[in-house]
Amino acid sequence: MEDLERRFEELADLMDEFGLVEAKLSGPDWKLLLRKGNATAPNPPLTATQVGPEHGLAEPLQEPEPEVELEEDGEPILSPMTGVYYSSPSPKAPAFVREGQEVQEGDVLCLIEAMKVFNEIVAPRTGIITKVLAKDQDLVQTDQELMVLKSE
Numbered sequence: 001m002e003d004l005e006r007r008f009e010e011l012a013d014l015m016d017e018f019g020l021v022e023a024k025l026s027g028p029d030w031k032l033l034l035r036k037g038n039a040t041a042p043n044p045p046l047t048a049t050q051v052g053p054e055h056g057l058a059e060p061l062q063e064p065e066p067e068v069e070l071e072e073d074g075e076p077i078l079s080p081m082t083g084v085y086y087s088s089p090s091p092k093a094p095a096f097v098r099e100g101q102e103v104q105e106g107d108v109l110c111l112i113e114a115m116k117v118f119n120e121i122v123a124p125r126t127g128i129i130t131k132v133l134a135k136d137q138d139l140v141q142t143d144q145e146l147m148v149l150k151s152e
Contacts, residue, residue: 008034074130074148077121082141083114085134097129103149110134110146127151 011034015023025032079085087095087110096108103109103123111118131148134140 074150075124075127076145077109077124077147077149079112079121079134079140079142079144079146081112081114081119083112083119083139085136085138085140085146086111086113086118087132087134087136097132097147099129099132101129102152103127103129112140121146123149125149125151 011023011025015021015034021035023034025034087097089096089111096110097103103126105123105125107123108120109123109129110121112121113119127149129147130150132146133148134144134146140146
């Protein structure tokens with residue numbers, strides 16, 4: 001009997017350790033259900049409440065991004081992912097590109113940090129950066145315009 005009590009205590013300790021409130025165990029000719037809790041009544045079921053205009057819905061968290069007027073032959077460089085925009089490889093280093101700068105196909109334009117990985121955004125073709133739209137350490141969304149590249 002002492003061995004059985006010790007096993008129950010071990011099971012109770014394991015339930016505490018892993019935050020379990022119920023454990024079911026069974027063998028070929030036995031079943032055991034351990035349930036922890038107090039002697040109070042169970043919690044009442046949760047009910048959903050519909051929220052409508054009469055409840056005064058909050059304003060949107062962010063204003064939509066203003067649409068950018070692009071030059072006729074300017075191509076927007078879009079973020080391929082959601083992440084943090086960095087204009088340079090380190091805080092004290094110069095920016096990869098500036099407005100008016102000529103870039104070659106494959107040149108690094110900026111970095112997007114997503115899930116602690118820095119992803120290089122490269123120029124899809126040769127041209128001139130006419131406008132940088134994102135600011136350093138901005139949170140950018142997928143397909144957000146980062147800068148504008150004009151053909152030479």
